[in-house]
Amino acid sequence: MAEVALRSVTKRYGAVEVIHGIDLDIRHGEFAVFVGPSGCGKSTLLRMIAGLEEITAGEIRIDGRIVNHLPPRDREIAMVFQDYALYPHKSVFDNLAFSLKLRKLPKEDIEERVRAAAGILKIEHLLDRKPRALSGGQRQRVAMGRAIVRQPKLFLFDEPLSNLDALLRSEMRAEIKKLHQRIGKTTIYVTHDQVEAMTLAERIVVLSGGNIMQVGTPDDIYNRPASKFVAGFTGSPPMNFLPARIAASPVALEILLGDGSARLAASLARAGAYAVFANRNVEFGIRPEDLAMRRVGANDVSLPAQVVVVEPLGAETLATLQCGAGEMICRLPPNEAPAAGENISIWVNMDKFHLFDSASGSVLRAN
Amino acid sequence: MPKSRFAWQGPCARIVHKRRLIDRFLDPSETHLGWALVLPAIVLILIIVAYPVTNLIVNSFYDIRLSRGLPVRFIGLENYVAALNDPMFWRALKNTLVITLVTVPGALMVGLGLAMLANLPFKRRGLIRLALLLPWALPLAFVGLIFAWFFHSEYGIVNDFIRRIALLLPSLNLKPQVWFNSPSQTMVAICVATIWKTSSFMALIILAGLQTVPASLYEAAEVDGASKWTQFMEITLPLLVPSILVALIFRTLTAIQSFEIPFSMPGPGEELQTLAMYIQLNTVDYLDLGYGSALAVFMFALSMATTFVYLRYVRGEKA
Secondary structure (H helix, E strand, C coil): CCCEEEEEEEEEECCEEEEEEEEEEECCCCEEEEECCCCCCHHHHHHHHHCCCCCCEEEEEECCEECCCCCHHHCCEEEECCCCCCCCCCCHHHHHHHHHHHCCCCHHHHHHHHHHHHHHHCCHHHCCCCHHHCCHHHHHHHHHHHHHHCCCCEEEEECCCCCCCHHHHHHHHHHHHHHHHHHCCEEEEEECCHHHHHHHCCEEEEEECCEEEEEECHHHHHHCCCEHHHHHHCCCCCCEEEEEEEEECCCCEEEEECCCCEEEECCHHHHHHHHHHCCCEEEEEECHHHEECCCCCCCEEEEEEEEEEEEECCCCEEEEEECCCCEEEEEECHHHCCCCCCEEEEEEECCCCEEEECCCCEECCCC | CCCCCCCCCCHHHHHHHHHHHHHHHHCCCCHHHHHHHHHHHHHHHHHHHHHHHHHHHHHHCEECECCCCCCCEECCCHHHHHHHCCHHHHHHHHHHHHHHHHHHHHHHHHHHHHHHHHCCCCCCHHHHHHHHHHHHHCCHHHHHHHHHHHCCCCCCHHHHHHHHHHHHCHHHCCCCCCCCCCHHHHHHHHHHHHHHHHHHHHHHHHHHHHCCCCHHHHHHHHHHCCCHHHHHHHHHHHHHHHHHHHHHHHHHHHHHCCCHHHHHCCCCHHHHCCHHHHHHHHHHHCCEHHHHHHHHHHHHHHHHHHHHHHHHHHHHHHC
C-alpha cells in the first residue's frame, strides 16, 4: 500500500497552464476517484502520478519518496489504460508475464503469479489466446491482471470502462470494487462518469479546469456539494437550479423564486442559518428526488407547476416541470406520475435545498 | 405502335416483372450481381496482366529473331535449354541476386532507421518526412548518373571524403579508388546508389506502420519496466512485421528487375549486366524476341517464387 501526496503540482504546455498547483493527499489503501468533465485535467494528473507526463512545478510523493523525476518503472505502480494497451502480438499469458520477465523473475514464480492473477479475474481459460480473440470485457480483465501480477504499491486506472457497453460497465465496476476490497491497495481511478465515481470511490476528487473543486466522500459530494459545479455534476438527473432571492422577514425566511411570484418558506431550523444571506441573489438548488407529488415531510412546501415531459424509466418516472421561475426535473414513483400538460402542485422538501452564490457559484453555508 | 405486353395486366404486373428482374440479380445467392461488379476488374486484369504474360510465355517457345525476318518457328524448350547453357545468363542472374541480397536488407536497415527518425516527436518533422520522399521521386537513371559522379575517381565526393580521412588519419592507409575499373567496386557503387534510392520507399511504408502502433503500448511497456531498446524489440519490431513484409515484397521484386541504375553507371560493361539488362540486350539490341522472352520467363518465375515465399511467411504469421 502507498500514500500519495501532491504538493502544488502544476502542469504547463508552453504558455498554457492546465493544472494549477494542486494539493492532495491520498491515504494508504484508499480508493480515490478523480472525476470531472472532459479537459478538466484528471487524466493529466493521473499520468503525472504515473510518470508518463513530466510535472512543471510542485512535488509528487509516493510513500514519502519524491518521484518527480523517477521513470514509471521505478515508481512501483501499475496502470490500466483506457484502451487496455494489451500487446496485440503476445498471448494473454505473455501480456501478464511481460513485466515479470523484465524483472528477470524465475520462471516458476512468473507462472505462479500469472496463474494466481488469472484465477482472481477468472481468465485462466484465456491464457493462450491473443488479445484480438477476446471480448471487450475479457480484455479489460486481462488489463487488470497485468496490473495485479506486478504487485504494485499503487494502482492507477485511466477511464478503464469507457469502451464497454452499459451492462458490461456495471458488471466490471462491481469487479473492480471487489478487487480493491480483496487486494486493498491504494487505487486512483479516473473517470468522467459520476455514477462510476459515486459507486467506486471512498473519496471523490472533483476537478474542473485544472483545479480541485471538492474532495470528499460520495455522501459529502452528493449531499453537501461545495459549489454549484459539483452539485450539477453529480446525480442523474443533476440538481435543479432556479434563480432566487432570499427575503428577510421578522418571523421566517422566504426564498423568492424567479421574479418573486413563487415563494418558498424555509423551515425554521434552516431559516436562522440562512438569515445572514438575506436580500442576496442566489441559485436555489434542489435534487429531483427531493420533489414529490404529495406532502411527505412537515417542512414540505408546495409550488404550482405544469408538467412538460414525462419520461417513464420503469422503476421510476422523471417529470420535467415548468414552475414559473424555470424548469425542474423531479423523480417520482411510477404510480404517481402525472400526465404531460397537467397542472399540478409539486412539493419541495425544504430540509434538503441548497443555496449557491449567484456570482461565484460557491455554496452558501451559514455557521 | 405495339402495346406493352403488360398493358392488359395493369401497372402492378409491370412492377412485379421489374422486381423479378432485379431479384434474378440479387436473390439466387447474389452470384450474378457479384460477377457483374467484378467484371470490369477481371477484364482489366486480362488485358494488362494475363494477355502480356501469356504472350510472353508463348513467344518463349518460338524462334523469333526479327533480324532474320518472318516466319517464326516453334522450337519448344530450346530457348530455355539455350539459356541454361548460356554463361552470360548465369552471370546476369548472379549479378541480379547479389544486388537483391545486398540492397534489400540494406534498404530495410536504412529505411527502418529513417522511419524511426521521422516518427520522433520533434518540431518540423513534416519537413523530414517530405525529405524522405525526394530520393523516391527521382528517376532511377538520374540516380545512377548522380552516383556515377559521386564515385568519380577525380571529382567524386566519395574519393574526396576518402582523401580527407586519409589526411586526418594517415595510419588507416586509405587511398582514393578508381571505382568503375573493377566489377566488385562498381557493384559497391551500384548497391550504394540503389540503397539510397530505395530506402526512402521502405521508410515510407515502415513509417505508415509505425503510426499504427498505439502510443499507449509504449506507455504500458514503460510502466512494465521496459527500456527503450526492449520496447523496440518487443513492441515496435513485432508490430512492424506486416509493414516490413509488404516493403520487402515490393523491394525484392524491383531489385530482381534492377536495370536503370546499373545501366546508367559506367563500369566494366557486360561484367555487371543484370538479368533485366541481358533481356533488354537480347530483345532490343539483338531483336531475339524468343530468347528474350525465355529469359523474361525465368525472371518472372524468380519474382513469383519470391512473392510466394513471403506470402507463405505472412500466412504462417497470421495463423
